[in-house]
Each structure stands twice: as structure tokens, then as C-alpha cells.
Amino acid sequence: MLCIAAFIVLLFLAAVSAKYRRLLRRAWSCVTRRVTFRPCDTTFRQDVKDSLLAPLALRAPRLVAPASVAIEVVAWVMVLSLVVSLYIVARSGLNLAVYGTCDKADPAACSLSATQGCGIGSARPGFGESLRSGDVIGAVRNEAADVGDTVSALPRMFRSWDAAEYALPQASYQGGYRDGRPTALEVIDPGCQFCAQLFANVRESGFAEKNNVTYIVYPIGSDLLPRFANSPLIARYLTAVRLTEAQAGTHANNPTDWLLLENIFVGRRPDGVAWQTWFNEDASPQEATAQLQAWLAGAGYDQAAIAQIAELAASDRVRDVIAEGKRVVDDDIQTVTIPSMIADGRLHMGAISAQDLAEAN
Numbered sequence: 001m002l003c004i005a006a007f008i009v010l011l012f013l014a015a016v017s018a019k020y021r022r023l024l025r026r027a028w029s030c031v032t033r034r035v036t037f038r039p040c041d042t043t044f045r046q047d048v049k050d051s052l053l054a055p056l057a058l059r060a061p062r063l064v065a066p067a068s069v070a071i072e073v074v075a076w077v078m079v080l081s082l083v084v085s086l087y088i089v090a091r092s093g094l095n096l097a098v099y100g101t102c103d104k105a106d107p108a109a110c111s112l113s114a115t116q117g118c119g120i121g122s123a124r125p126g127f128g129e130s131l132r133s134g135d136v137i138g139a140v141r142n143e144a145a146d147v148g149d150t151v152s153a154l155p156r157m158f159r160s161w162d163a164a165e166y167a168l169p170q171a172s173y174q175g176g177y178r179d180g181r182p183t184a185l186e187v188i189d190p191g192c193q194f195c196a197q198l199f200a201n202v203r204e205s206g207f208a209e210k211n212n213v214t215y216i217v218y219p220i221g222s223d224l225l226p227r228f229a230n231s232p233l234i235a236r237y238l239t240a241v242r243l244t245e246a247q248a249g250t251h252a253n254n255p256t257d258w259l260l261l262e263n264i265f266v267g268r269r270p271d272g273v274a275w276q277t278w279f280n281e282d283a284s285p286q287e288a289t290a291q292l293q294a295w296l297a298g299a300g301y302d303q304a305a306i307a308q309i310a311e312l313a314a315s316d317r318v319r320d321v322i323a324e325g326k327r328v329v330d331d332d333i334q335t336v337t338i339p340s341m342i343a344d345g346r347l348h349m350g351a352i353s354a355q356d357l358a359e360a361n
Contacts, residue, residue, distance in 0.1 A: 091147060098153050100349045104146075104336045107350065115350035117337035118192040118227065120220055120329075153334045156347065163342040166328055167214050168321070170246035174202075174213040176253035184343035186215040187329050188261075190235065191228020191280050194351040195339045196265040203266070205357035211343065215261075216325040218338060230279045230288040233313075234264065237292045239321050240313035244305075256299045263295055 057064050092102035092110075100115045101107035107115045163185035184207070188195040202208055217235040220227035241257045267275045279288055289310070296306050312318055329335060333342070337349040344360040352360075 091150075094147075094150050098150050098157060099336050101337065104150075107337045115337055116197070117194045117339060117350040118189060118220060120218070120336050120338060121227075149334075156334065160345045161342045161347050162345070163214075166216070166333060166342060168216060168325055168328070170243055171214040172242045172245070172255035172257055174208045174255075174258050176255070177212050181210060181212045182343075184211040184213045184341060186213065187218050187333065187335060187338060187340040188215050189218055189220050189228060189231050189338045190238070190261070190264055191226075191231040191276065192220070192338050193276065196274075196276050197351040198339045198341070199261065199265040201352060201354040201357055205354040207343075207357040207360070216329060217322065218326055218329050219322070220338060228280050230283055230285065233285060233288055234260075234279065234292065235322055236313040236318050237309070239318045240309045240315075241296070243318070243321070244309055244312065256296065256301075259299055260292065260295055 095104055096102045096110070099107070102110040104119065105121050106119045107117045162183075164183040166185050167183060186195075186198065188198075202213065207213065217238050219231035219235045221231075223232045226232050238257045238260060241260065242255065245251045245255060245257075264275050264279065269275060269278055273282075275291075279291075283291065293306050293310065296309065297303075301309070329340075333340065333347065335347065335349055339351060341348045341352060348356075
């Protein structure tokens with residue numbers, strides 16, 4: 001490892017001074033033999049150690065032996081650090097190419113990406129988390145699986161996307177479905193602030209007037225541990241309303257679930273607090289339920305109909321529909337960013353700007 005570490009150091013020194021280039025050539029000769037599992041047939045390794053230890057041998061001969069060991073340890077650390085760094089750079093670059101972000105868990109944290117969104121995360125523990133729990137084998141296995149997921153998603157970079165293929169049964173459309181218009185599909189979490197931004201941008205750009213816009217609701221996390229406290233509850237009500245109106249054949253041009261989304265994403269309480277913020281930070285499940293039912297009443301539902309929707313929202317049928325939507329997102333669309341949108345033959349990740357939406361029309 002010493003000759004490899006020396007080569008790394010000399011590579012930088014030779015870039016600023018020609019006097020190191022002869023040593024660099026000797027180091028490279030030694031490295032090429034090492035990486036091909038052949039013994040280094042030069043004295044370069046010993047020359048490096050002698051040059052480092054000579055001053056110490058004159059002043060403190062007893063320290064030469066431990067210093068020699070320390071040099072080997074430092075060389076190993078340098079080489080391993082370089083290998084790990086190169087791997088992280090390669091993995092991040094691959095994620096950036098496939099998912100639009102170098103950090104799949106937190107897309108907005110990647111400074112190289114313009115993606116603005118909430119990360120879906122992964123069901124499997126991260127590499128560091130597994131190591132901290134003492135599961136070394138699991139850490140390696142999960143890291144390999146994570147990279148494998150990214151590699152398997154590579155083909156989507158070169159395909160044309162048709163949003164209609166991923167629209168769920170009994171889908172509702174913003175402003176109603178219009179024949180002859182292309183379909184656009186959003187993947188949203190009611191609690192994600194970037195979904196609210198996308199909703200506002202769609203309205204500002206007039207995108208929904210030229211496209212049949214539908215959505216898959218994807219509450220990030222699990223019902224027991226959601227990313228946003230009331231997102232699973234809201235998702236169940238949105239789904240129950242959609243199923244109810246699809247079965248009854250009502251509200252085709254003004255779906256009530258889109259009214260709920262509009263209130264949540266762009267509406268504000270009388271005290272000026274955004275409804276989305278209130279649902280995420282202040283509302284208890286009982287308060288959130290009461291507010292959703294109040295909006296249903298304002299949309300014309302009587303108490304008996306609201307009770308039926310509440311019962312349906314708590315049913316296994318609704319949970320299965322939401323689970324199927326999440327499966328489509330995870331397995332078929334394979335996005336890691338909420339919101340995502342399939343439109344104009346492409347998969348867009350993050351909150352698309354109003355200008356880009358207007359240009360896509």
C-alpha cells in the first residue's frame with residue numbers, strides 16, 4: 001500500500017513541479033504491478049520508507065520500528081479513503097443521472113441538483129445505520145441492493161413515458177376529464193411543501209386547462225411512522241371521496257378530492273396559517289378529521305354521506321387502493337422524489353416551475 005499512497009501524493013506534487021515526475025514514473029511502475037497482484041520488482045517502496053525514516057534514525061533510533069509500522073498504517077488509510085471517496089463520487093453521479101439528485105434519501109440536500117422535493121427514502125437501513133447496529137454484512141448487502149436499484153432504473157432515462165399507463169382505476173381529474181387532451185400524472189404527498197408548490201405552479205401556468213391532470217397519493221413513510229403526521233389520514237379521505245364519486249357517477253367535472261387538495265395546498269386558515277402547515281404541525285387526528293369533514297359538508301355532502309365516506313376511509317378497500325398506488329410508484333415509476341410528474345413524454349422529479357409547465361403545454 002505504501003507505493004500506492006506514494007503514487008497518490010506524487011501525482012499531486014508532479015502537477016506543480018517537474019522534479020517529482022521521475023519518482024512518479026517509478027511509483028506508477030510499482031502500482032501497476034501491485035494492482036495486477038505481482039510483487040513490486042523495484043526498490044521504490046524501500047526508498048520511500050528510508051527517506052521518511054532516515055532523519056528519525058539519526059535522532060531516535062528506537063522509534064524507527066514503530067514509525068515504520070505507522071507509515072504502513074497511514075498508507076492503508078490513505079488508499080482506503082481514496083477508494084471510498086471514488087466510490088461515493090461514482091454512486092452520487094449515478095444517482096444524479098438517474099434520479100436527478102445525488103442523495104436519494106433527501107433530494108433537496110444535493111447541492112448539484114435543482115430538484116425540489118421530499119425524499120421517499122428506503123425501507124432498508126442505510127450503510128451507516130447498519131454499521132452502527134453492528135450488522136456489517138447487512139450494511140454491505142443493503143448498499144449493494146441500493147446501487148442495484150439505481151442501475152436497474154437506468155433504462156428509464158431513455159424511454160418515453162405515457163402517464164395514462166399509470167393512472168389508477170377510478171382516477172379523478174383536475175377540472176374533469178376532457179377528450180383529446182394528453183394525460184399528466186402527479187405523485188403527491190398531502191404534507192409535502194413541494195407538492196403545494198407544484199399545485200400552485202400548475203394553476204398559475206394553466207397546465208390543467210390543456211392536460212388531463214390526475215394523481216397518485218403517496219403518504220411518505222408508514223401509517224405508524226409517517227413523514228407528515230396527518231398525510232395517511234388525508235390520503236384515506238381523498239381515496240374514499242374519489243371512489244365514492246366514481247361509483248355514483250357524480251362530480252365528474254368538479255371532483256371533491258381536488259377541492260380538498262386545493263384547500264390543503266394553497267388555502268389558509270382565518271389566522272393566516274397555511275392549512276398544510278396546520279395539518280402537519282398542529283392538528284391532532286381528531287381535529288384533522290373534523291376539518292376534512294367540514295370541507296365535505298361545504299361541498300354539499302350531508303351528514304349521512306360524510307359518515308359513509310368516513311367508514312370507507314377506514315376500510316381495507318381504501319388501504320389496498322393506496323397500497324397499490326404506492327406499489328406503482330415504487331416498482332413501475334421508480335421515483336424517489338415527491339412530487340414527481342409524468343407529462344410531455346417525460347418523468348419530471350420535484351416541483352416543476354410554472355414557466356416550465358407553461359412551455360410543456
